[in-house]
Amino acid sequence: MRSHTCGELGSQHVGQMVELCGWAQNVRVLSDTLVFVKLRDAYGSVQLLTEHRRMPGFAEQKRQLELLSTDTLISVKGKVAMRPGDTAKGKSSTRDIEILVERVQILNQAKPLPFNPHVKANMPNEEVRLAHRYLDLRRPELQRNIRVRSKATMAIRQFMDDHGFVDIETPLLFKSTPEGAREFLVPTRASPGACYALPQSPQQFKQILMAAGFDRYYQIARCFRDEDLRADRQPEFTQVDMEMSFVTKEDIQQVMERLIQHVWSTVKNIQIDAPFRRMSFAEATRRFGSDKPDTRFGLEIVQIPQLSSETNIVAEALLITGGANIFSAKELTPFLELLRSNWGATGLTNITLLSRWLTNNGSSAGQEPTDRLKEILALLSAKSGDLLFVSERLSHITPANTTLGRLRTLAAKLLQEKGELIIPEDRFEFLWIEDFPLFTCEADSLQSQLSATHHPFTAPVSEDLPLLYSDPAKVRGQHYDLVLNGVELGGGSMRVHDPDVQQYIFEKVLHLSPRVRDSFSHLVAALGHGCPPHGGIALGLDRLIAVLTNSLSLRDVIAFPKSADGRDLFMHSPASASTARLENYGLQVCKNLPISTKEHK
C-alpha cells in the first residue's frame, strides 16, 4: 500500500514517485489552486503540496481536502521535490523535501476527535485521555515511551540470552495460598470455590527451576497484586526476573551490573561505571533515613546525643545550611505538614523544628537554647540562618523511611525548585543496599513475633546462621536491593536451599500455621531432592522504563494502564459479571454482607 514511510524520506529521494499512507493534519488552503497538508505516520511527517496543475480533478480533490478532519487516514501518490530554500529548516531530512501530489485517496475518514493529541496546549485531563487511549497513544511522548520500552526489553533479552540464561515461561494460573490476601483469585469450574490465583511473582517457580537443573533462568514476567484501590498502583506489572544456581550474591550482582550497563548503553548511549556502590541497610538508614537513598546530593542525617531519657532511642538531626534564609516562613509549610503527618508514625517519639532558634543567632523570640541544644548546634556546626530538624525514634524498629529521611527528600525537591540544588539529568547513581535484617519485629505484636522482611525463602548471611537458632531478630539476610537515584529498581536474594533450615524458619521462627506450612511443602520437597545453592533478583520493568524515559507516572510507559483506582477507562473494566456467569463457578454475590464496610487486610 505504500512505497515508503513518511519518516524515511529525504533529499536523496528527490525526483522519485512515491506512495505514502498516513494521517492528515493541518490542511491549509493557500489559494484556489494550492493546498498544503501535513502527512504523518509512525516514523515522521512530510508536507504534501496539492496544486491544480498536477492533479486531474483538482477542484473535487480540493473540496475533499478542505473538509478533511484531523487524523483522517489518506493515501497519496506524488513526486518528491526539494522545498524552496527559505522554508527548509535543516536537521530532519524530511523537512528538506515536499511531495508534489498527483493523487489523494481517503482510506478512513475520521469523525471529529474527542481531543487533538497533537496540540499540547489543549490537552484534557488524564481521565479523558485514558478513556480514548488510542488517541492519547498518538502523542509523540507516548509513542516514544512505548518504543523505548520495546527497545530496552529487547536489549535485556539479548543480554540474558547472550549470557546463557534460558527464557522459561511460568504459569499465571497459580495456586491460591492461605494467607495471600493480596492475590487475585480466578474461580474454576473444578468445584464451587475452587480457585487459581494470579502470582505476585514467579518466586516459587524459579526456585523449582533451579531444583530442576536449569541453572540460569530468566523471564520477563507479568505479575499481579490486588492492591488497595486507593493505592495508585497498577494491579498488573512486569518484572525482569532471573535466578542462578551455584553462585554467590556477588555473581548475581555482577550480572545485574553488566545488564544495566548494556541497557543504558543501548538505549541512552551512556556508559555506566561498575561495580556499583554497596551500602548496608543500617548505614542507609543512619545517613539517609531511607532504604533507597538518593545519593546524588548530601543533606545527610547526623546522629546526635539523645534528648529524652527513654531507652532504645536514636536521636538524629538534619541540617539545611542557610535553609532559614532560603525558605520563607510560608514556604516551610510543606515541611511542617510532613512533620505533622509523621508525628504519630511508628517509632517516632519526638521531633522539633528548631529553625526559630537558629534564624536569630541561636536564639528565638528571646528564648535561649538549652545547654543540650547548644551542644547539638556545636556538634553540627549549625549557625544562624540554618534550618535544623531533630528527631527521636525507637531504635529497634527500623522503618524503611524515617521522618528525617522523608524530610531530606522533600528538602532536596524544594531546593531544586528554588535552584539552590542542581542535579544533572544524566547523573545515575546506582547503589546496592545490603544486609537487611532477615526478620522484622511486627510493630503491633505483643510477643515480638517476627515476620520475614522480604520473603521467607531468603537465606541468612552465612556467619549469622548460628544466630538463627539463638537470636533470630539479629540475623542479617542475604538480600540486596538495587537503587537508582532514590528509586528502588528491584531486589533479590540468595535463597535457602537446605530443606531443614527452610523448615526451621517456617516453623520455629515465623511460627507459620501447619496449613500455611503445608502450602509450601512442595518447595521443601524440591529442596530435599538435590536443589543447588541459588539466588536471583527481579527488576521492576515499568519503573526501569519510567527512569529511562524520564516519565513521572508508570501510566506513561504502559500501553494500556489501569487508572489509579484500578479501572480500565477505555474498555470499561472491571464490569459486573452476570449471575449466570458467576453460577458457572458455583458462586453468587453475598446476600447479607455489607461489603462496603469490610476493610481489606
Added chain:
Amino acid sequence: MRSHTCGELGSQHVGQMVELCGWAQNVRVLSDTLVFVKLRDAYGSVQLLTEHRRMPGFAEQKRQLELLSTDTLISVKGKVAMRPGDTAKGKSSTRDIEILVERVQILNQAKPLPFNPHVKANMPNEEVRLAHRYLDLRRPELQRNIRVRSKATMAIRQFMDDHGFVDIETPLLFKSTPEGAREFLVPTRASPGACYALPQSPQQFKQILMAAGFDRYYQIARCFRDEDLRADRQPEFTQVDMEMSFVTKEDIQQVMERLIQHVWSTVKNIQIDAPFRRMSFAEATRRFGSDKPDTRFGLEIVQIPQLSSETNIVAEALLITGGANIFSAKELTPFLELLRSNWGATGLTNITLLSRWLTNNGSSAGQEPTDRLKEILALLSAKSGDLLFVSERLSHITPANTTLGRLRTLAAKLLQEKGELIIPEDRFEFLWIEDFPLFTCEADSLQSQLSATHHPFTAPVSEDLPLLYSDPAKVRGQHYDLVLNGVELGGGSMRVHDPDVQQYIFEKVLHLSPRVRDSFSHLVAALGHGCPPHGGIALGLDRLIAVLTNSLSLRDVIAFPKSADGRDLFMHSPASASTARLENYGLQVCKNLPISTKEHK
C-alpha cells in the same frame, strides 16, 4: 563456586585443576581404594575418579560416597586427565577426560527420589511425574525441549525486532464480555460481582494499537481459555501475536514465511522454501476433507456421483489402493469405529464401507454391485483388493473435518505403522488455507442465523463486499490459516477498518444484542477516528515448539503444565478459597445450586 561446567570440559583442559558442581549419579565402588562417580550438570556430565592416593582422609570420603543417594548435589576439586584409551568413546569430548578428585563436598544431600529421572525403563506414569515436576524436568528430553523453546522464542523476537515490529505488552486483566462463556473471571473489590476477565487473545488491543499509530506490533502473549475440563487442553497458552497497518494479506503472509524460515534455520538448521503453497478452504475440504490437511501424502478424496436422491448432497469416496490386502478384517476395526462414531455427525447422511465388494473382484459374498456402484468403481479405477469408503454429506454445511477427512488421517497413521507409507521426519509442508466463508450457518439454527466463522472483526474479501448486503452467507473472509503437516500453527486475517461496515456486521448480519454491541463500542469508536487498514496473525507457540521438538504432547514443551483436567498436580491447584477470601470480593459459594448438574455452555 565452580571454575567450569561439566559439559564444557574436554581434552584441552587436561592438566588443569578445576572446581565443579553438580548432581552425583552412578556411584561405583571398584575397590577399597577406588570409587567412580558420574557428575552431571545442565551442560553435560564427567566421570569423577576418587582414589586413596590423591585424597586426604579418603576412608571418610569413601564412606560418604558409598552412601551418596542419586542426585545429591556435590562440589568437587580435581585435576583433568585423559581417560585410558580403551574407555574413551569419542564424539562428546567430556567422554575423553576424567577428573582425578582431591576434594569432595556435599552441597545438598538428596533424600531418596520418588523416581529416578535418569532411568528411562522405570519411568512412572505422567501423573506421578507431574506431581514431582522438578524431577521430571531433569529428564534430558524435557531439558532439551525447554531450551529449544527459549532458543526458538529468542529467534522469533530477534526476527520481529529486526523487521521493525514493536514489542508491546497488553493487559491480562481484561474486560469480561457479555457472551464470553469461555473467559476466566477475576473478581475485584470494586463492587460485589465486578470482575476483570483474562483475555483469550490480545485481538482487541492489537487492533487498538493500529488505531493508535503503531503500525508494526508484536507480542509473545499469554492467553487463557476456560476449557471444558475434559478437553485435554491447557487453560493458559502462549501465542506469537502480531499486527500490521497499511498492508495486504500477502504482506503479512510474506513476513510469516520469512519468520518461519528464520526459526527453522536457527533451531533446526533446515532451509524452508517460500512462498508457501496456497489452498482455498473449499479445495482443502474437497480434496482432503480437512481445513488443515496433511499434504505430505496422497490418499485424496474424490467427488463421485450422488448415491441418494436428496438435494444439497455431496458424495465423496476415499480409495486405499490394495487396502483390503494390507489390513486384516480385524485391523479394520479402528476404521469401523471411526465410522460408527461419526455416523450421526453434522452433515453426514450416509456412508458405506464397500471393502467386501472389492476384496472379491468387485463382488461380496456373491452379491453383485449395483450399476451405480460399478460406475463409481470405474471412475476411481478401483480394483480387487482395494479398500473404498464412500460418504454423503450436506453440502451447505462445511465442517472443519469431514468423515472421510478423518478416515484419511487414520489411514495414513495405520499405513505408516505398517510401513506401507513412509513420511520422512524432516519433511515440512507449510500451507496457507484461505477463502474461508466469513460467516457460518449455525447448525441448530432454524432461521439460518449466521455466526462469525473466526471472529466478527475479519474483513470480507473485497470483491465479495457487495454480497455482505445481499447474501452474507456467500461472503468469503480475508482469513488465512497457517498449516504444517496437518497441524494448524496459527491463523490471522485482515480486519474490518471501516466503522460502518463493522457496525453493519454486528447489527445486521450477526444480530448481536445491543448489550453485546455496546461492549464493542470502544473498538468501533477507534475505527472511526482514523484507524488504518490492518491485519495480523497469531501462531500457537506451544504447538510450534511441539513440532520443532517432535513432541507428542504440549505438556512436554511447557515447564509447568496443567494436567489434562486443568490441575497443577505439583502445586495442588486450583485450591479451595476460604469463605473470608471470597467475601473480600463480595462473593460466596452458591447455597442452593446443584452445580454438578449445570452444564457449561
